[in-house]
Amino acid sequence: MSPIxxxxxxxxxxxxxxxxxxxxxxxxxxWQTLSNIKPGVHLSxxxxxxxPIPQVGSIDGAVNLLLTGTDTRTGQGGFQDxxxxxxxxxxxxxxxxxxxxxxxxxxxxxxxxxxxxxxxNIPACPRPKGGIAGPVTNAMFNTTLSRGxxxxxxxxxxxxxxxxxxxxxxxxxxxVIEMSNAVxxxxxxLATNLNDKYVGLHLSAGEQTIEGSSALAFLRxxxxxxxxxxxxxxxxxxxxxxxxxxxxxxxxxxxxxxTLYSLANAAVRNMQxxxxxxxxxxxxxxxxxxxxxxxxxxxxxxxxxxxxxxxPGRVVAQQPADNILAAALDADQPVQLSGKLGRAxxxxxAIVTTPTATPTxxxxxxxxxxxxxxxAPVALPADVTGQTAAQQTCAKGYRG
Numbered sequence: 166m167s168p169i170x171x172x173x174x175x176x177x178x179x180x181x182x183x184x185x186x187x188x189x190x191x192x193x194x195x196w197q198t199l200s201n202i203k204p205g206v207h208l209s210x211x212x213x214x215x216x217p218i219p220q221v222g223s224i225d226g227a228v229n230l231l232l233t234g235t236d237t238r239t240g241q242g243g244f245q246d247x248x249x250x251x252x253x254x255x256x257x258x259x260x261x262x263x264x265x266x267x268x269x270x271x272x273x274x275x276x277x278x279x280x281x282x283x284x285x286n287i288p289a290c291p292r293p294k295g296g297i298a299g300p301v302t303n304a305m306f307n308t309t310l311s312r313g314x315x316x317x318x319x320x321x322x323x324x325x326x327x328x329x330x331x332x333x334x335x336x337x338x339x340x341v342i343e344m345s346n347a348v349x350x351x352x353x354x355l356a357t358n359l360n361d362k363y364v365g366l367h368l369s370a371g372e373q374t375i376e377g378s379s380a381l382a383f384l385r386x387x388x389x390x391x392x393x394x395x396x397x398x399x400x401x402x403x404x405x406x407x408x409x410x411x412x413x414x415x416x417x418x419x420x421x422x423x424t425l426y427s428l429a430n431a432a433v434r435n436m437q438x439x440x441x442x443x444x445x446x447x448x449x450x451x452x453x454x455x456x457x458x459x460x461x462x463x464x465x466x467x468x469x470x471x472x473x474x475x476x477p478g479r480v481v482a483q484q485p486a487d488n489i490l491a492a493a494l495d496a497d498q499p500v501q502l503s504g505k506l507g508r509a510x511x512x513x514x515a516i517v518t519t520p521t522a523t524p525t526x527x528x529x530x531x532x533x534x535x536x537x538x539x540x541a542p543v544a545l546p547a548d549v550t551g552q553t554a555a556q557q558t559c560a561k562g563y564r565g
Contacts, residue, residue: 223453227269227497230332230442230451233310233318234261259310259318259335261402264326266494271454272539273462273499276406277490278399279322280470281307282479288324290317305479310335315437325468325482327491332451335437342377343431347424350376351409353383354513354559361389361563380405383560391509393563396467396480400507401560403465403552410554411460460555464500466490467507469548486548493543500549501542506558507550513557 262279283306290298290313298313306325309318315335323330345351352374359368366382366389368375375383384398384405391397418424442448469486473479493500506512552558 222450223271224447224450228265228267228332228451228454229328229330230265230267230334231319231322231330232263232265232334232336233259233315234336258307260307261336262306262309262318262322264322264328264330266328266497267451267454267458268497268499268539270539272458274455274458274464275494275500276403276463276465277326277468277494278402278465279306279325279468280396280399280480281305282395283325283468283470284473284476284479284481285321285325287312287317287321290314290320303476315439319439327495332442332447333439334442337435339435342381343435344428345376345380347427347431348376348409348412348418349424350374351380351405351412353405353408354557355562356511356513356559357562359383359386359389359560359562361386363388389563390560391507391563394508396470397507397509397563399467400510400550400552400558403467403507404510404558404560407460407465407552407554407556407558410463414456414460461553462499463554464502464551465554466500466502466545466549466551469546471548483548486546489543490545490549493545498540499542501544502549502551502553503545503547505547505550506552509560510552510558511561513559515557 258281260281262281264277264279266275266277268274284303285306286302287300287304287309289300290309292298293314293316298317301312306321309321313320315333319330319333322328352372354372355368355370357370359366361382364382364385365378366386368379368383384402386401387393387395387398390401412418413428469483469490470480471483473481490500
């Protein structure tokens with residue numbers, strides 16, 4: 166096995182979870198800007214009419230959105246010419262697959278990471294260019310994209326999780342550089358120095374703001390973090406995405422239209438969407454469902470797995486933890502982690518938030534009625550690791 170199989174796709178994972186919402190928020194900003202434009206001057210020699218700006222509310226009901234990343238070299242800048250980096254051509258493999266579940270009441274969200282090395286039974290899949298890819302047993306989950314495209318990854322994910330997935334997006338790894346640059350870098354906490362000669366990663370312990378190639382190296386690193394496994398990288402992806410989400414929802418980013426447009430453009434340039442997701446109104450409606458969810462109620466989890474001596478280097482589903490997680494998702498219930506973090510992270514310092522002061526002379530509106538309490542969260546077994554978007558964790562270096 167190559168020492169760095171499929172690493173580049175981990176760069177695309179930060180785009181994966183938030184790309185749709187980022188693009189949607191930017192879409193909202195565009196429409197809000199357009200709505201403030203003064204009436205135009207009519208040009209008598211030009212025919213045409215101005216269409217009204219659509220009124221869009223948050224999407225109705227629950228949302229299940231699959232986000233996957235490909236390790237393909239095709240069309241990915243100069244990376245396809247680098248002999249030191251393993252990867253695929255054409256469609257590539259889905260070395261990152263996540264499912265974003267937004268509850269029907271839009272009060273909580275769960276992001277499930279499906280390990281690339283998980284052995285599953287893949288159903289028959291229609292190929293994008295015609296024909297059928299037959300079913301296969303005990304196959305690595307990350308082969309679904311190359312077998313039958315984005316639709317095949319959706320079918321395999323539905324079979325694994327039991328969810329009905331309405332939307333899907335495929336992300337290329339080039340997006341990490343563009344998005345991390347657009348947001349001005351992402352601050353990550355490092356419990357120890359991180360060094361990985363395979364990806365050129367050399368970061369000192371403490372808080373580091375990384376972007377561009379540094380962000381790419383951080384997300385690609387396997388040998389430099391945790392136990393040196395692919396599963397360890399999932400926890401660092403969760404760390405990175407949580408920090409990115411906190412930054413994206415901060416006033417400094419959301420109030421800056423240039424940042425929003427740059428993020429949206431970076432996401433769209435590096436995404437292949439399902440036809441259910443191509444309408445801007447749909448993306449905006451999903452963003453509106455996401456935007457008011459408290460970060461404490463956005464939970465990143467890893468699909469529970471265990472090693473199996475019969476399949477060296479691969480993992481199989483961990484029961485009954487996977488059934489408990491699947492049942493909670495199917496029942497649209499919030500989930501609660503046991504507190505056990507992933508293989509490459511440790512607890513970080515608490516995040517201190519300062520209430521936003523009301524500007525002088527600004528009247529305050531009558532407080533909204535308190536929302537009815539939602540369903541009690543399902544306590545997940547310790548086999549299920551992860552963190553919330555509000556939680557700061559720190560990456561730890563590999564000590565193998």
